Amino acid sequence: MxxxxxxxxxxxxxxxxxxxxxxxxxxxxxxxxxxxxxxxKKVEQAxxxxxxxxxxxxxxxxxxxxxxxxxxxxxxxxxxxMIPLAVRGAAEKDKQRIVEAGLAHFNxxxxxxxxxxxxxxxxxxxxxxxxxxxxxxxSIRPTKIVNQRVRSGQQVTASxxxxxxxxxxxEGAELKADGNVHIYxxxxxxxxxxxxxxxxxxxxxxxxxxxxxxIAGVHAVSDSFPxxxxxxxxxxxxxxxxxxxxxx
Amino acid sequence: xxxxxxxTSGKGGVGKTTTxxxxxxxxxxxxxxxxxxxxxxxxxxxxxxxxxxRRVVYDFINVVKREAKLSEALIRDKRTKNLFILxxxxxxxxxxxxxxxxxxxxxxxxRDFDYIVCDSPAGxxxxxxxxLYYADYAVLVTNPxxxxxxxxxxxxxxxxxxxxxxxxxxxxxxxxxxxxxYDAKRASRGEMLSVQDVEDILAIPLLGVIPESRSILRASxxxxxxxxxxxxxxxxxxxxxxxxxxxxxxxxxFVQPSKPKFFQKVLGAWA
Ligand SMILES: Nc1ncnc2c1ncn2[C@@H]1O[C@H](COP(=O)(O)OP(=O)(O)OP(=O)(O)O)[C@@H](O)[C@H]1O
Ligand SMILES: [Mg+2]
Numbered sequence: 200m201x202x203x204x205x206x207x208x209x210x211x212x213x214x215x216x217x218x219x220x221x222x223x224x225x226x227x228x229x230x231x232x233x234x235x236x237x238x239x240k241k242v243e244q245a246x247x248x249x250x251x252x253x254x255x256x257x258x259x260x261x262x263x264x265x266x267x268x269x270x271x272x273x274x275x276x277x278x279x280x281m282i283p284l285a286v287r288g289a290a291e292k293d294k295q296r297i298v299e300a301g302l303a304h305f306n307x308x309x310x311x312x313x314x315x316x317x318x319x320x321x322x323x324x325x326x327x328x329x330x331x332x333x334x335x336x337x338s339i340r341p342t343k344i345v346n347q348r349v350r351s352g353q354q355v356t357a358s359x360x361x362x363x364x365x366x367x368x369x370e371g372a373e374l375k376a377d378g379n380v381h382i383y384x385x386x387x388x389x390x391x392x393x394x395x396x397x398x399x400x401x402x403x404x405x406x407x408x409x410x411x412x413x414i415a416g417v418h419a420v421s422d423s424f425p426x427x428x429x430x431x432x433x434x435x436x437x438x439x440x441x442x443x444x445x446x447x
Numbered sequence: 448x449x450x451x452x453x454x455t456s457g458k459g460g461v462g463k464t465t466t467x468x469x470x471x472x473x474x475x476x477x478x479x480x481x482x483x484x485x486x487x488x489x490x491x492x493x494x495x496x497x498x499x500x501r502r503v504v505y506d507f508i509n510v511v512k513r514e515a516k517l518s519e520a521l522i523r524d525k526r527t528k529n530l531f532i533l534x535x536x537x538x539x540x541x542x543x544x545x546x547x548x549x550x551x552x553x554x555x556x557x558r559d560f561d562y563i564v565c566d567s568p569a570g571x572x573x574x575x576x577x578x579l580y581y582a583d584y585a586v587l588v589t590n591p592x593x594x595x596x597x598x599x600x601x602x603x604x605x606x607x608x609x610x611x612x613x614x615x616x617x618x619x620x621x622x623x624x625x626x627x628x629y630d631a632k633r634a635s636r637g638e639m640l641s642v643q644d645v646e647d648i649l650a651i652p653l654l655g656v657i658p659e660s661r662s663i664l665r666a667s668x669x670x671x672x673x674x675x676x677x678x679x680x681x682x683x684x685x686x687x688x689x690x691x692x693x694x695x696x697x698x699x700x701f702v703q704p705s706k707p708k709f710f711q712k713v714l715g716a717w718a
Contacts, residue, residue, distance in 0.1 A: 204612045293474075348604050348605075348650060349604075350600045350601065350604035350607070351598075351601040351604060352571075352595050352598040352600075352604050352605070353608075367650065369597075369600045369648065370597055370600070370648075371597055371600065371601065372604075385457040385647075
């Protein structure tokens with residue numbers, strides 16, 4: 200085991216940001232009896248739903264002064280098959296006790312934000328600071344869209360995002376993106392996708408006549424494309440370290 | 448409203464000066480008061496093609512440097528009414544052009560002329576950028592071969608970003624394609640790009656196709672813009688291009704290889 204630890208300066212953990220849809224249990228009361236009564240009813244209606252369902256407790260509808268025993272509340276929900284993960288809409292005074300109860304607390308919703316874009320506080324794992332970088336890398340930046348053809352000598356870069364060109368890319372033009380590259384037109388120029396070593400990035404184009412393509416540094420020049428796909432709609436991706444060109 | 452037209456290409460020797468002379472003459476023949484300005488500082492080919500080199504006293508650069516008045520540098524064309532030439536210097540180089548100087552001259556020309564045709568130098572450096580900067584309309588001259596088409600594409604990119612219209616966020620410069628030295632027969636054999644190929648790559652509207660023609664060399668040796676040679680194919684093609692520029696609908700000639708006109712001959716016999 201120690202040998203494994205010693206050599207594993209590489210990754211045993213990779214942090215990624217993901218968006219999940221979670222069920223929110225919105226409390227309108229803290230009366231235990233009342234809560235039990237309603238939970239029984241809900242479980243009867245949809246028993247499947249209450250098997251190991253991760254939930255977020257929402258306090259938005261409660262008076263901020265209300266005293267809540269979070270340990271008890273958690274136990275209650277667990278009794279009915281739910282797995283509470285976090286609390287939303289907690290008052291400042293409650294935050295310490297929420298953490299003590301083994302829950303996370305979400306920040307207050309800002310005005311204009313809907314439930315779909317809840318800001319999650321970064322998980323406080325004891326990991327070296329360097330890993331913070333991969334969290335920001337994985338977060339989604341808006342796709343860069345260029346609404347005209349890219350001509351010879353012009354360069355378009357999209358750092359940290361996908362790139363969409365609505366038009367052709369001339370010979371002698373260059374595209375660089377950390378994400379995927381979509382070209383709704385003729386591709387005659389040079390394209391680099393997966394800039395930060397992202398091996399899952401792909402290139403899509405309406406007509407493949409590229410001078411040069413590369414994904415995460417693996418590249419090919421026009422001579423090496425399959426003859427039968429020349430001028431065809433195609434996608435290019437990496438599989439086992441090799442570039443695959445495929446019709447679409 | 449006066450219009451500034453830049454005749455540009457990126458690549459050298461494709462026919463910009465020939466086109467500038469023909470186009471300016473064509474506009475003047477159609478009654479538009481026109482001046483053709485030579486931006487190719489240091490080379491000065493335009494006045495040879497226009498046969499006015501022996502009449503140059505002051506030039507474009509003298510006016511930029513305020514050593515002469517614009518009216519002193521403008522040369523009235525001998526043959527064509529409404530046509531003037533602003534020749535350039537053979538001594539100075541392109542650094543003598545300043546944005547302020549060019550702006551002042553273009554402004555002054557706009558007051559007096561309907562059309563200002565700017566003959567751009569080759570390349571994508573200062574001289575070429577200066578020639579296109581104030582333009583409202585670009586004529587992209589290209590030969591039917593890859594290098595020339597690629598440079599034209601590059602030029603279109605520069606027009607998109609480096610022109611005054613682009614910098615001010617005004618309506619973009621109008622851009623038209625003029626394919627010169629076209630040999631329909633060789634194109635049909637695949638030895639050159641076809642008109643269709645060039646249009647596909649550059650994706651701007653086609654203003655005209657000028658055939659490869661011996662009449663061009665003859666004309667420039669005599670200092671007569673080829674458009675005045677009514678018999679020549681290239682002269683006709685330029686006349687049509689000017690007509691299209693002014694809004695006329697004229698079919699493109701010289702795009703297909705000329706076939707032996709069997710049916711025409713037969714019909715001719717009946718006529
Ligand atoms: N349609 C044509 N047929 C035959 N020869 C042509 C044609 N057009 C231009 N030429 C010849 O090509 C040569 C270059 O033409 P021109 O000087 O007009 O090009 P240019 O683009 O102005 O060149 P530069 O970049 O050096 O300014 C000249 O010798 C000219 O006679
Ligand atoms: Mg020239």
